[in-house]
Amino acid sequence: MRLFREKLFLWLGEEKEKTTNLGKAIGVLIAFSVGLAVISTEPIARGVYGSLLTKLDIAVAVLFFTEYILRLWVAPLRRNTRGGGRGALNYALTPLAILDLLAIAPTILGFVTPELYLLRIIRLARISRIGRSKRFRKSIKHFNHAITSKKEELQISAVYTGIVIFVSSILMYIAEGPVQQEQFGSIPRCLWWSIVTVTTVGYGDVYPVTFFGRLIAALTAICGVAVIAIPIGIISAGFTESLGSERS
Template identity: 40%
Template sequence: MAPDRPSLRRRLFVQLSPRQWPAEGMSPANKMIGLLILFSVGVATLESEITIYAGNEGIFRTLELLLGGIFLAEYLTRIWVAPEADPDGPAWRARLRFIVSPAGILDLLALSPLLLEDLGPQAFLLRFARMLRILRFARLGQFSGAFAFLQEALASRRHELVLGVCVAGGLLVLSATLLYVVEGDAQPEAFGSIPRSMWWAIATLTTVGYGDVAPITWFGRVCAGFIAVLGIGLIAIPTGILAAAFSDAAQQQRIRKEAARKAHGHHHGEPHQ
């Protein structure tokens, strides 16, 4: 007798939930949603350019309504299929759990431009609505195992990363304090306080070097050169930590896949009694 066909809600749940999809990669539904998210981000980006937006307001509004309607249907579908994650519990609890989850809140925020743009023509509301539309790009992380891989890599080196941030913060304050002492009298507008010197320290330690603020005394330039060299090492520290984290996570993932493959082959290779 053929097994019972899964219900429509179950099939949609498997399509929309990355952890439930049995094959590698993203499900067809999530691939389509991901492409639509990328398209909507592109539309929101182009809309911020007045020379492109002017004269094409109707096209952009139509696209936003169409994309918003699709994402609204997807959001409601995710609420509907949420009980499949906990079949033994009450449906309302599973749906509420999804609505208040980070993924559900992000989905709702990404839909809010539809409402915000109807509240009025205020420029700040339009800019805020566009910013929320860009949040749709962050939702791509929900659809791929690569996001879990990234989380695993960062979590494995969290202590080293925190230490690196602390070292960077201490070096930032120290550099700003040093230039405040050395250059404060010569350039009070740029180095007259430690907070004012922070801008120069950030631009120098990150090796950006805008050049809008620079020391003019000989001792200040010597200190600035030393700090600039330290900035190269400062950038290398988190880069090395992240590279090692990704390497370790990739190796662990390969080991797990190899073990799963061997277990699968051993299971199917056992002779039947």
């Protein structure tokens, strides 16, 4: 029994840098559970597949509850942890274990409602265990290097973005303010339009109607392409340099 307990401890990946196959399977189950929670908030889906969704949620909750119990069982084998019941209690009081319990408690207790379904989304926090993976940590290191090594270039890009947003807001206030008081009657109001245009989101809730207003909008949209492209290029160059320095 002790040998099986030690093997289970390794399978669960409690103290291994590399994600185990069981850990990957649990990650897939977490993603499925979150998708199930999202679909269950749709009234049409609940009306047609309500019974199936409930059964699937119960099955997923049982699997997670089983995993929770198994983690409690092997918890005393962790480093710097007391043996026996105290080790299991110490694990049960950790943030991840509490999140696990919160996510499955409504189903286990029989309270399955659309609102409580959303509690399943907190299972995403458990994906933080992937952070123990060596590959994941290496990618974070390269990302940090790309940001820190190109800090000055990114600051210049941020200044450019601020200038484009501010100048376009002023020009739009001058061109559209007299015509559309509600939408462009002040520079702060124009800032909303400028931000969504520069970031290429373009909600369409506020738009110019005069010739000069549309001309300014077109120029702002063109400048907005550079606002997105410049920092992406800078960060990509930083990634390439970081990877190149590691391989050399």
